Amino acid sequence: MSTDKMMYFGMFILLQVLTPVVTQRVRMCYYTSWSQSRFRPSDIDATLCTHIIYAFAHVNSVDNTLATVRYNDLELYNNVTSLKAKNPDLKVLLAVGGFNFGSAGFIAIAQDDKKTTLFADNVVNYLRQHRFDGLDVDWEFPSPSTRGIYQRFVQVGRSYEVFHFVESRIAFQGVIM
Numbered sequence: 519m520s521t522d523k524m525m526y527f528g529m530f531i532l533l534q535v536l537t538p539v540v541t542q543r544v545r546m547c548y549y550t551s552w553s554q555s556r557f558r559p560s561d562i563d564a565t566l567c568t569h570i571i572y573a574f575a576h577v578n579s580v581d582n583t584l585a586t587v588r589y590n591d592l593e594l595y596n597n598v599t600s601l602k603a604k605n606p607d608l609k610v611l612l613a614v615g616g617f618n619f620g621s622a623g624f625i626a627i628a629q630d631d632k633k634t635t636l637f638a639d640n641v642v643n644y645l646r647q648h649r650f651d652g653l654d655v656d657w658e659f660p661s662p663s664t665r666g667i668y669q670r671f672v673q674v675g676r677s678y679e680v681f682h683f684v685e686s687r688i689a690f691q692g693v694i695m
C-alpha cells in the first residue's frame with residue numbers, strides 16, 4: 519500500500535461549521551447503494567450511529583450539481599434520511615465521488631472558482647431537498663498535480679456561508695498533502 523493510500527485510510531476529518539469543537543463521540547456508519555439487495559436501510563440500527571454516510575452521488579460537471587447514480591437512489595435517500603425518526607440526533611451525509619467516479623468530475627468543477635460556487639449553491643439545495651445534513655467529499659484521489667485545486671475546493675466548501683443556514687456538518691475525507 520502506498521503512503522498516500524495509507525494516509526487516506528488513516529485520516530478522517532469532520533469539520534463542523536456551526537460547532538467548531540467536537541464534544542460528542544462520533545460513530546460514523548456507511549451505507550452503500552450497491553449493498554441494497556442484501557442490506558436495506560431498514561436493516562440499519564439508527565440508534566447505534568451518530569452519522570450515516572450514504573454512498574454515492576456523482577458530480578454533474580455540466581450543470582455544476584449532484585447527480586444520482588442508481589435507478590432508485592431517491593427512494594434510498596428517503597429511506598435512509600427517514601431513520602432520523604428513530605434517532606432525532608442522527609446526521610445523514612451524502613457522499614459524492616468514490617473510487618469509480620475518480621477525479622475528473624471534481625477537477626472540472628474545482629479548477630474554476632465560479633463553478634465551485636455554483637456547485638456549492640446547488641449542493642445546498644440538493645441536500646435540503648433530500649433532507650441530508652451535509653456532504654462528504656470523497657475525491658479519490660487528489661494527486662500532487664491537483665493538490666492546489668483540491669485545497670481550493672476544500673477551502674471554498676468550508677467557507678461557504680450558505681452551509682450555515684442548513685446547519686450542515688461537512689466532512690471532507692481525503693489525503694492531506
Ligand SMILES: *[C@@H]1O[C@H](CO)[C@@H](O)[C@H](O)[C@H]1NC(C)=O
Nearest residue numbers: 554558559560590593594597
Ligand atoms: C423504502 O421504504 C419503503 C417504505 O417503508 C419500503 O416499502 C421500500 O421497500 C423501501 N425500499 C428499499 C429499497 O429499502
